[in-house]
Amino acid sequence: MNRFSRRDILISGAGAALASRLAGPAFASTATPKRGGTMIASWGGFEPQSLFVPPGGGSSPYFTSTKVLERLFRLTAELKFEPVLALELKPAEDFRSYIVKLRDGVTWHDGQPFTADDVVFSAMEYWKPISGGVSLNALESAEAADPHAVVLRFKAPVPEFFLKSVLAGKSGLVIPRHIYAGSNIITNQVNNMPVGTGPFKVKEWVRGSHVEYLRNDKYWNPELPYLDRLVIRWWRDPASRSAAFEAGQLDIGTFNPIPMPDIPRLTSGGKFVAETKGYSNSAWVTTIEFNQRREIFKKMEVRQALMSAIDRQFIADTIFFGRAHPSVGAIPSSNAIFFTRDVQDYPFDANKAAKMLDAAGYPAKGGSRFNLSLVSAGWFEENIKIGQYVKQAFEDIDITVDLTVPDRATSLKRIYSDYDYDVAISNNSGSIELIPGTTQCYTTDGIVKGAAFRNATGYSNPKLDEIVARMTVETDEPRRVALARDFDRLASIEAPLLPMVDLEAVTIARADVRNHSMTADFMGESWAEIWLDR
Amino acid sequence: MRRIVLRRLLQIIPLVFAVIVLNFVLIHLAPGSLFDVMTSEQQITDPAMLDQLRHTYGVDQPTWVQLVKYIWSVMRLDLGFSYRQNAPVLDVIMQQLPATVILMLAATAIALLVGVTAGVMASVRVNTIWDNLISLGAVFFFAAPSFWLGIMMTVLFAVKLGWFPVGGMRTIGTDNGAFADALDVMYHLALPATALGLFYAATYARVMRASMLEVFRLDFVRTARAKGLSPARVVLAHVMRNALLPIVTLLGLQLGTVLGGSVVIEAVFSWPGIGSLLFDSVMSRNFPMVLGVLVLGSLLVAVANATVDILYLRLDPRIRLR
Numbered sequence: 001m002n003r004f005s006r007r008d009i010l011i012s013g014a015g016a017a018l019a020s021r022l023a024g025p026a027f028a029s030t031a032t033p034k035r036g037g038t039m040i041a042s043w044g045g046f047e048p049q050s051l052f053v054p055p056g057g058g059s060s061p062y063f064t065s066t067k068v069l070e071r072l073f074r075l076t077a078e079l080k081f082e083p084v085l086a087l088e089l090k091p092a093e094d095f096r097s098y099i100v101k102l103r104d105g106v107t108w109h110d111g112q113p114f115t116a117d118d119v120v121f122s123a124m125e126y127w128k129p130i131s132g133g134v135s136l137n138a139l140e141s142a143e144a145a146d147p148h149a150v151v152l153r154f155k156a157p158v159p160e161f162f163l164k165s166v167l168a169g170k171s172g173l174v175i176p177r178h179i180y181a182g183s184n185i186i187t188n189q190v191n192n193m194p195v196g197t198g199p200f201k202v203k204e205w206v207r208g209s210h211v212e213y214l215r216n217d218k219y220w221n222p223e224l225p226y227l228d229r230l231v232i233r234w235w236r237d238p239a240s241r242s243a244a245f246e247a248g249q250l251d252i253g254t255f256n257p258i259p260m261p262d263i264p265r266l267t268s269g270g271k272f273v274a275e276t277k278g279y280s281n282s283a284w285v286t287t288i289e290f291n292q293r294r295e296i297f298k299k300m301e302v303r304q305a306l307m308s309a310i311d312r313q314f315i316a317d318t319i320f321f322g323r324a325h326p327s328v329g330a331i332p333s334s335n336a337i338f339f340t341r342d343v344q345d346y347p348f349d350a351n352k353a354a355k356m357l358d359a360a361g362y363p364a365k366g367g368s369r370f371n372l373s374l375v376s377a378g379w380f381e382e383n384i385k386i387g388q389y390v391k392q393a394f395e396d397i398d399i400t401v402d403l404t405v406p407d408r409a410t411s412l413k414r415i416y417s418d419y420d421y422d423v424a425i426s427n428n429s430g431s432i433e434l435i436p437g438t439t440q441c442y443t444t445d446g447i448v449k450g451a452a453f454r455n456a457t458g459y460s461n462p463k464l465d466e467i468v469a470r471m472t473v474e475t476d477e478p479r480r481v482a483l484a485r486d487f488d489r490l491a492s493i494e495a496p497l498l499p500m501v502d503l504e505a506v507t508i509a510r511a512d513v514r515n516h517s518m519t520a521d522f523m524g525e526s527w528a529e530i531w532l533d534r
Numbered sequence: 535m536r537r538i539v540l541r542r543l544l545q546i547i548p549l550v551f552a553v554i555v556l557n558f559v560l561i562h563l564a565p566g567s568l569f570d571v572m573t574s575e576q577q578i579t580d581p582a583m584l585d586q587l588r589h590t591y592g593v594d595q596p597t598w599v600q601l602v603k604y605i606w607s608v609m610r611l612d613l614g615f616s617y618r619q620n621a622p623v624l625d626v627i628m629q630q631l632p633a634t635v636i637l638m639l640a641a642t643a644i645a646l647l648v649g650v651t652a653g654v655m656a657s658v659r660v661n662t663i664w665d666n667l668i669s670l671g672a673v674f675f676f677a678a679p680s681f682w683l684g685i686m687m688t689v690l691f692a693v694k695l696g697w698f699p700v701g702g703m704r705t706i707g708t709d710n711g712a713f714a715d716a717l718d719v720m721y722h723l724a725l726p727a728t729a730l731g732l733f734y735a736a737t738y739a740r741v742m743r744a745s746m747l748e749v750f751r752l753d754f755v756r757t758a759r760a761k762g763l764s765p766a767r768v769v770l771a772h773v774m775r776n777a778l779l780p781i782v783t784l785l786g787l788q789l790g791t792v793l794g795g796s797v798v799i800e801a802v803f804s805w806p807g808i809g810s811l812l813f814d815s816v817m818s819r820n821f822p823m824v825l826g827v828l829v830l831g832s833l834l835v836a837v838a839n840a841t842v843d844i845l846y847l848r849l850d851p852r853i854r855l856r
Binding site: 038040046047049050053055056057058129130133134186187189191192206207208209210212229231233234235236237239240243244246247249250406407408409410411412413414416417436437440446448450451452453454 | 577618620626700706804817
């Protein structure tokens, strides 16, 4: 039997987190909440393919499923883990096993009790093989110690922050064993009308229009949710979302719901607010990626020169209307735990870039140093403009550029399956925890043909792999942070792929919508504590 | 007559077959695949999981095997399963097709009503200010992109005046009985149907005007006037009836393009039809869904065209004689 230490102080926010764990979620509030009402919500994307997509499925099903299905923990805006379905998580002394104490008195929407069996099933049948992927490679077993306690055993030491990030992350939704056992979890038809423990139950999904949720009257926290009804509606066109806000037919929109130039107009009257909090655990960046399979880009000096040739402040100010800022290193600046400024930076200097290329053996002979194929992934409108700007910036230092902006499916194939590019402009969304989402863009194990948003450049550096391997098992948090910063420094110097700009995500809400944007991943929270001040 | 109808209906079979084969080949020729899109959304990096999904989605089989399997399943009236929507293709389409049919019928009705009326008025008042105004309006609505028109109508009638909703098909969460619900749908339908219908109304107005002016010059109209019939009766009973034939032809031809136009209008007005579904499916290379929508869409258009042909037989006895 494992001996568990009494060490249950969380990595970030020790005392406060312990208090919150004992007391249950500390839902922030600015005034006395009012009960009732219907809130209409939307987001800056399209309808989900299914309300719950077990392997992930992108932001849209994540948005719809998390109002119904819950996780063991959640991460607050202050980067403290709060208990949701779990009460606490205790590591053994060797960090090769953890015991999870679960909340009692929780029922699924169909009335069945939530027990340790559900967590064991989720861990072994859902998280490890389907949603968690390489994050949970080390997970060996999950056993129910009693009806409300689960022991997770690992092949190697697992850092506590890492495990909590997985359990509070996109892949950590707990699914009901009695519904999914014996079925194909990915194709189970319940995914279109998910059954969870969350504050809202799905009432109706009208494909192409909206999903309607009703209050779960038997929610484990009897105070919540405050809303009687939540409706998520989809408008394909951002301008139509602006119109819906103005016509009073939309209360809140997450993840850039309206065109950026509309934000000042909409918020100037005080009727609406623009909130940038609530996205630190899903920080988006625009990346530039140099294909190492091309001889030219095997030279680090060439990659560094091209980084210096791009005026990233111009991209932030002109293309994103100031709602972005130049990236520093490989880790987004919103990552309050691992971010460091002590990295190689590339301030815009076209003359220096030209000289670096001369020194690297690529002088401008006959007006052109070399030709390159630039693929700008066309899934975001801004990428089209960035592609056009980068083409001009490279042409300014005498590089001939063939720019293409393919649609989403073609971009994915060219960049991540066929590696058919010299330089690519793409995007990535990183969580606070760097493994594997951020690190696999650089490590050798991230080179998987067909795996999107991973290492498509083919960059391989044993030294960097070694740093990440040590981070994976380092359980002392200060040492782990130091390793992360070593990783960031090395990645920024080598520059096989680097974020160009950190993007600012915005939530637009009516001023009378209260208690939103209070966590590190607001879009993926249950929204139990939102209320309407009407 | 029965033989003609039967022949028209039988022609639908090779048409649908051609739609399947052509679109299957086209979508497979396009770079990227549903597999790429789905695995990117799911951020899967485990090679074993990627292989498992390739097998689950059936993309590990040769393209011709996928095509034969698809044709065989369509012959059994099974349009396949969409892994992206995690539902049978037919179920998803049948949830959204009625909304598109309603939008198409309403837009066509508006186009016919406005277009024919405007065309008749312009021809009766030819070379007057009315004729010029109608011609100007027709050119404007013909040239204005429907998405722009939709947004402008939304800003004016939904945001500024508050007369109509910004989007959607019905007021969410209300259940006031069938009649009230039907009125609610019509209320939501007004802007999208008008935005879609005005483009076709412009076409009908121009064609109707030209057709009326041509019929006005014919001998039987002169005879009708000489018989002392009232101008209204001459126009409505003699000229208009004969001038309508080109409109009926256009109606049949344009049903397919109305379906195409609904893709844009559905996006602007958040109308829950198959237009958005088709757009998403093309962008994600979801070929079972694309083919399903196109098969049912082509069936719809083919049946509507057959109906128009039959209507033509009723309107113009000369065709029956031939």
